[in-house]
Amino acid sequence: MNQWAHRQSKSVITLKDAKGNPMPGRKVQLDLTKHEFLFGTGAFWSAPLADPATKPEQRAYLEKIWDSWHKLFNYGTLSFYQGTYEPREGEPREETTMHGAKFLQAHGVTTKGHPLCWHTVAAKWLMGRTPEEVLENQLARIRREVGNFKGVVNFWDVINEVVIMPIFTAEENAITPLCQKLGRVGLVKAVFDEARKTNPDATLLLNDFNTSEKYRQLIEDCLAAGVSIDVIGIQSHQHQGFWGLEKLHEVLERFESFGMPIHFTENTFVSGDLMPPHIVDLNDWKVPEWPTTPEGEDRQARDWLALADTLFAHPLVEAMTGWDYIDGAWLGAPSGLVRKDGSVKPSWEALNQRINQEWSTHVTLMTDENGQLTLEGYRGEYTLKVDGQEAKLTLKKDQPEVTVQL
Helix, strand or coil, X not given: CCCCHHHXXXXXXXXXXXXXXXXXXXXXXXXXXXXXXXXXXXXXXXXHHHCCCCCHHHHHHHHHHHHHHHXXXXXXXXXXXXXXXXXXXXXXXXXXXXXXXXXXXXXXXXXXXXXXXXXCCCCHHHXXXXXXXXXXXXXXXXXXXXXXXXXXXXXXXXXECCCCHHHCCCCCCCHHHHHHHHCHHHHXXXXXXXXXXXXXXXXXXXXXXXXXXXXXXXXXXXXXCCCCCCEEEEXXXXXXXXXXXXXXXXXXXXXXXXXXXXXXXXXXXXXXXCCCCCCCXXXXXXXXXXXXXXXXXXXXXHHHHHHHHHHHHCCCEEEEEECCCECCCCCCCCCXXXXXXXXXXXXXXXXXXXXXXXXXXXEEEECCCCCEEEEEEECEEEEEEECCEEEEEEECCCCCEEEEEC
């Protein structure tokens, strides 16, 4: 039995010429060019890549990164941390971020903004304000970012790590007191309502690293309060080693009861020494150097395949995002799919084998006397080539017939 058959569909394609006449007896090449499933990583590097002010040497490096990245991925997460996106009040880094977002969009990449509200990497200039003033600022920020990027960025991590938010003590910030004032559900509802009102068509995620019963209960409480959550976001930063299949299935079972789409939003496997198990907060592990190793790279590739195979097989999972694409991006960890010099690692090769070969569709078919053929393959966007002409079509679920006119 094909454990990934639910990712495939079958549709009868009717091919017509420019005058609307059927095209019988034609040889047609059909190639999947973009998966329906979202395969992605953090794409923070897209802003400097697309920025006209970027220096030539850095641009050449980023073009090398892009060259390998877009061969695998169709989904990029963009940075909207308020502390870095708006380091001074009223001066957001919208222009450079928009450069990156539009660059990715122009190349067919779906983009997500991360995050709109969070207690970490928060704006320092919010300190000293009342919870009411902070809430007003957060809602205005949501209106600005979601509104200005509407049509370019339509996926959003609306609020991040709410389970720990009201009890967070690692660093002083203005969001934790706000969460204490409104309560977890109250704050989630306020920010989701604002995002939904600003872009009714957006896909809105609740995102957390806490995969316990506490997160499941939070989701249940939010839904009961009328919060319009579209997607459950699950983080899995596995710097201390792969969870293992037992825990992975346990987490999936915990959240599948909602029947909602699930995105694994932030996944990390290191290709060097594992972080010691006694570390509770990953940010507390600081080493002068954290190199990638051949043994670690082989382990990382195996772990990525175990995760990808499991998630692609689960009918509710719609996206899988590796957090770092380049080694050293977060915590200095060798957690990328490419090394610091841009060369690809075995984990990149392993995912390439899955995404572009085993989970892809490339077929040559003949139209019958009615100008029809039956396409069966992985759902997504296809390029159709016939008689020197080219057209696009999308293979969707529950779409038994499609007409393509050249």
